[in-house]
Amino acid sequence: MSFxxxxxxxxxxxxRPERYQKAAERSDAVIVDLEDAVAPADKQRARGAILAQLGATGDGPELDPSRTIIRINPAGTEEFEKDLHCLKHTPYRHVMLAKAESAAQLEELEGYSVIALCETALGIVNAAAxxxxxxxxxxxxxxxxxLASLGGTSSRTDDGAYRAVALxxxxxxxxxARAFGKDAVDSVYVNIPDLDGLAVEARDAVASGFSSKACIHPNQVAAVRGAYAPSESEVAEATQLLAAAAAAGxxxxxxxGKMIDGPILKHAESTLRRAVH
Incomplete structure (x- = not known):
């Protein structure tokens, strides 16, 4: 089901419709945000901007629907209903549901492919469902x-590491996500100038099994792509290992000098899959 x-x-x-195309060109997929990035007083104007960029002549969207995700407001809110009404008049069918908390909420999004954003205590507890x-x-x-839903103040300690509850x-x-064969998206890195810290976190996301990482600034894209792209030596090692496995039966x-079994071969296959992106 991955898209x-x-x-x-x-x-x-x-x-900010003037940024749509630039964001799409600089990333692998753009998340047009109707939730936290838009002030309450500006949400209706934001929906209008999504509709307006489709073109007055109806020739088609400025953004590629296959690479566009619309983040909508939480289920059960008036803004959620307005978001869905807007999307009915667009070709966009990939959405991100903010503050997803239950499987029942997903039933209201029939016909859409959904990235469920689990960012409350209830959402984390119900992640499997x-x-x-x-x-x-x-x-x-x-x-x-x-952390806000928990009554906390920050997800990270003073040295930038995640607190235990965030981890x-x-x-x-x-x-x-992986238990049900779905993609897993790592959270944003809010310290925009700290590209080294972002790269470290993105490399951990790769090694842990996350499909992708969300960015909040175009300058972060290169660091994430760099973390996900295996080096030439990693590709060569994976290729040689799989060839050796084929020869061994x-x-x-x-x-x-190393003992190789099924999980190690899957790691090598994952490396080669990342090399093609």
């Missing part, structure tokens, strides 16, 4: 909204 086109997803405020919903194609977790939520969402075998 994500690459590792770097870039948020763009829906009320949400991931099991048939129209869910991916799960993402949100750190700061989660627990991150792991919970990743495991839930089935079962456990030795390669360059």
């Amino acid at each position: 994500l086109m690459g590792p770097a997803l870039l948020f763009c405020p829906a009320d 949400i991931a099991a919903a048939p129209n869910v194609v991916g799960l993402m977790w949100g750190a700061e909204d989660l 627990h939520a991150r792991s919970t969402v990743l495991l839930a 089935s079962g456990v075998f030795q390669h360059e």
